[in-house]
Amino acid sequence: MHIVVCIKQVPDSxxxxxxxxxxxxxxxxxxxxxxxxxxxxxxxxxxxxxxxxGEVTVLTMGPPSAEDSLRKALTYGADRAVLLTDRFFxxxxxxxxxxxxxxxxxxxxxxxxxxxxxxxxxxTIDGDTAQVGxxxxxxxxxxQLTYVAKIGALDLAAGTVExxxxxxxxxxxxxxxxxxxxxxxxxxxxxRRGAMVDAxxxxxxxxxxxxxxxxxxxxxxxxxxxxxxxxxxxxxxPPPRAEKAFMIEFGSEPPADALIAELFKRQPKxxxxxxxxxxxx
Amino acid sequence: MxxxxxxxxxxxxxxxxxxxxxxxxxxKHVWVFIEQERGQVHPVSWELMGAGRVLADKLKVDLAAxxxxxxxxxxxxxxxxxxxxxxxxxxxxxxxxLADYRNESYTKALTDVVNTYQPEILLLGATTLGRDxxxxxxxxxxxxxxxxxxxxxxxxxxxxxxxxxxxxGSLMCTIYTxxxxxxxxxxxxxxxxxxxxxxxxxxxxxxxxLGLVEDDIVTKVLSFLPDRDSAKSNLAYADVVVAGxxxxxxxxxxxxxxxxxxxxxxxxxxxxxxxxxxxxPSDRQIGQTxxxxxxxxxxxxxxxxxxxxxxxxxxxxxxxxxxTDRNAPIFDFAHVGIVTDAIRLLPALxxxxxxxxxxxxxxRIAS
Ligand SMILES: Cc1cc2nc3c(=O)[nH]c(=O)nc-3n(C[C@H](O)[C@H](O)[C@H](O)COP(=O)(O)OP(=O)(O)OC[C@H]3O[C@@H](n4cnc5c(N)ncnc54)[C@H](O)[C@@H]3O)c2cc1C
Ligand SMILES: Nc1ncnc2c1ncn2[C@@H]1O[C@H](COP(=O)(O)O)[C@@H](O)[C@H]1O
Numbered sequence: 001m002h003i004v005v006c007i008k009q010v011p012d013s014x015x016x017x018x019x020x021x022x023x024x025x026x027x028x029x030x031x032x033x034x035x036x037x038x039x040x041x042x043x044x045x046x047x048x049x050x051x052x053x054g055e056v057t058v059l060t061m062g063p064p065s066a067e068d069s070l071r072k073a074l075t076y077g078a079d080r081a082v083l084l085t086d087r088f089f090x091x092x093x094x095x096x097x098x099x100x101x102x103x104x105x106x107x108x109x110x111x112x113x114x115x116x117x118x119x120x121x122x123x124t125i126d127g128d129t130a131q132v133g134x135x136x137x138x139x140x141x142x143x144q145l146t147y148v149a150k151i152g153a154l155d156l157a158a159g160t161v162e163x164x165x166x167x168x169x170x171x172x173x174x175x176x177x178x179x180x181x182x183x184x185x186x187x188x189x190x191x192r193r194g195a196m197v198d199a200x201x202x203x204x205x206x207x208x209x210x211x212x213x214x215x216x217x218x219x220x221x222x223x224x225x226x227x228x229x230x231x232x233x234x235x236x237x238p239p240p241r242a243e244k245a246f247m248i249e250f251g252s253e254p255p256a257d258a259l260i261a262e263l264f265k266r267q268p269k270x271x272x273x274x275x276x277x278x279x280x281x
Numbered sequence: 282m283x284x285x286x287x288x289x290x291x292x293x294x295x296x297x298x299x300x301x302x303x304x305x306x307x308x309k310h311v312w313v314f315i316e317q318e319r320g321q322v323h324p325v326s327w328e329l330m331g332a333g334r335v336l337a338d339k340l341k342v343d344l345a346a347x348x349x350x351x352x353x354x355x356x357x358x359x360x361x362x363x364x365x366x367x368x369x370x371x372x373x374x375x376x377x378x379l380a381d382y383r384n385e386s387y388t389k390a391l392t393d394v395v396n397t398y399q400p401e402i403l404l405l406g407a408t409t410l411g412r413d414x415x416x417x418x419x420x421x422x423x424x425x426x427x428x429x430x431x432x433x434x435x436x437x438x439x440x441x442x443x444x445x446x447x448x449x450g451s452l453m454c455t456i457y458t459x460x461x462x463x464x465x466x467x468x469x470x471x472x473x474x475x476x477x478x479x480x481x482x483x484x485x486x487x488x489x490x491l492g493l494v495e496d497d498i499v500t501k502v503l504s505f506l507p508d509r510d511s512a513k514s515n516l517a518y519a520d521v522v523v524a525g526x527x528x529x530x531x532x533x534x535x536x537x538x539x540x541x542x543x544x545x546x547x548x549x550x551x552x553x554x555x556x557x558x559x560x561x562p563s564d565r566q567i568g569q570t571x572x573x574x575x576x577x578x579x580x581x582x583x584x585x586x587x588x589x590x591x592x593x594x595x596x597x598x599x600x601x602x603x604x605t606d607r608n609a610p611i612f613d614f615a616h617v618g619i620v621t622d623a624i625r626l627l628p629a630l631x632x633x634x635x636x637x638x639x640x641x642x643x644x645r646i647a648s
Contacts, residue, residue, distance in 0.1 A: 098420060128570060129428035134416025143499055144384050146413045162503065167382060168318050168408050170507035176500040187563060229425030229461040235447060235454045238588065240613035245602065248619045254626040256633035259601070262617055263578065267599050273577060277521060277546030278638040
């Protein structure tokens with residue numbers, strides 16, 4: 001079995017700046033991590049491989065420094081890492097990102113064997129759209145299972161997989177055919193610590209690096225900023241509320257009563273509402 | 282007031298040289314996808330009808346609802362209700378294969394209606410269903426999608442201006458889909474105000490066939506386990522919410538938040554780091570990647586007020602912030618602020634409210 005996990009390197013802190021001219025994110029100098037949501041996907045993939053055999057490939061599209069995240073994924077036990085990196089990919093929105101990743105996934109299939117399952121995280125902490133997974137699935141004509149809480153029976157002979165999927169009002173038990181794309185829900189597992197042998201292997205491992213051309217991109221115009229239908233036109237700090245907050249000043253004791261009096265003065269109906277609520281209406 | 286960064290001013294198409302490609306010029310009207318799961322319309326759909334009505338009126342075009350579901354009463358009712366929430370017309374794809382949400386069948390239904398009737402704007406709720414569907418539909422149509430918007434507007438030239446918080450920091454950004462149609466956006470529940478329901482007769486309904494048989498749909502629903510009511514947190518719709526942040530310092534201190542919430546008959550919530558630390562379950566997170574709330578009263582203790590938190594609470598009628606730092610950003614949008622140690626104030630507040638709201642004092646209010 002071949003499983004590919006898409007991981008993204010994301011900034012670890014909130015100290016992100018925006019380029020004043022291009023309105024894109026400037027990532028230099030900000031510490032980076034593997035998108036935390038992607039670790040749930042990676043662990044799910046490693047667990048399936050341990051049970052059923054096969055290989056796990058991790059794939060990321062990002063700057064050359066995204067190699068760090070791939071190496072980290074290898075220390076957890078991934079078998080192979082592919083870095084998709086090219087200046088043409090910069091500034092991609094979800095549609096352009098899925099074009100590049102889907103192209104690379106096809107190439108991975110041709111080179112290392114077709115993927116039975118592609119995993120993504122539920123969402124990233126920087127892009128935060130939860131759309132890249134569904135977009136990749138659609139482009140590859142794969143079935144998609146989003147918000148998966150648990151992977152049940154995987155029948156490689158029959159080519160089927162069963163999952164528990166979180167939906168708005170409950171949990172759906174679904175069965176679908178392989179190959180499929182699964183986006184894993186958070187907190188459904190915990191990433192393993194990784195064995196010493198994997199750490200040693202990861203330190204020496206060669207990371208596969210593909211440019212747009214290497215990955216088989218046919219139309220550069222579909223990549224990066226150029227290939228993005230959405231355009232960021234304005235970046236701005238939200239203004240403070242016009243009316244300043246009323247600050248309650250006090251002496252040595254925290255003024256609980258003064259605070260309550262101020263609230264009821266501002267919202268005369270609030271006291272009656274609270275009484276009703278406290279009674280359990 | 283903070284100045285916008287040195288970015289080009291928002292001007293939509295006017296600021297770009299490109300013309301909208303000819304084949305997109307026919308795309309007209311604002312659509313809202315009406316999400317129903319198991320016979321219930323998700324409230325976010327009606328909230329979006331309110332927002333969609335404003336956009337349609339500015340553009341002087343129609344507002345249409347798109348109802349997708351099984352044949353029968355629930356779908357008929359949803360279509361009729363759409364008119365009470367401002368629809369000028371409703372598109373309906375009704376087929377028993379649509380009884381359960383499945384990506385394949387719903388993607389086909391929605392993309393077919395879009396390709397046939399060509400809206401300029403398509404809005405969906407950013408729910409598990411809406412996000413699953415929106416990503417597939419936008420990729421099929423090869424158009425732009427702006428996820429989790431906090432404000433929607435139209436520009437002087439008629440482009441959709443979709444605003445959402447940007448990465449990591451304290452900035453918002455406004456995003457356009459200039460050269461593709463439809464312009465798609467998702468919005469989380471409770472971000473838009475629920476419009477008033479006005480009794481109206483059923484208007485024009487356009488039905489569209491699904492054009493699938495069960496064998497065409499690969500994914501099978503084996504079973505469905507509805508959530509127990511007790512397992513659901515009603516945070517998004519609570520009237521009073523008390524929340525704590527990292528300033529509380531420890532999971533034990535978070536109990537102070539729960540105690541105040543209990544006395545107030547309120548729901549409790551938290552900022553994201555508390556979920557990441559495992560102090561509080563994830564369905565209690567408030568903010569951009571958690572719940573958006575619109576309570577009558579919101580009390581935030583030890584929360585700094587980062588933009589991702591702010592967008593989730595700004596709809597509250599009365600925001601009270603308790604923070605030791607006078608310069609915390611939360612005081613930029615709170616109505617009432619108090620610079621003090623929350624760990625001391627919270628228990629005092631709990632006692633004071635208990636005294637105020639006890640049966641004894643209630644008699645006093647009544648008399
Ligand atoms: C993509 C993305 C999405 C995000 N989504 C969300 C989201 O949905 N919700 C969310 O909340 N965050 C979200 N965040 C995180 C957000 O940016 C902030 O990091 C987070 O809200 C900060 O949480 P906090 O206010 O609890 O902690 P801090 O920012 O550390 O603030 C703690 C505050 O407590 C005060 N304090 C300290 N001691 C005391 C005391 N004894 N009494 C009173 N006050 C005290 C401090 O002065 C400080 O202001 C997101 C971030 C990203 C990048
Ligand atoms: N640049 C990228 N490289 C690899 N995987 C990505 C990239 N961007 C997003 N993904 C995957 O898509 C998921 C959803 O991302 P998003 O749509 O940005 O919230 C992530 O959890 C990743 O698994």
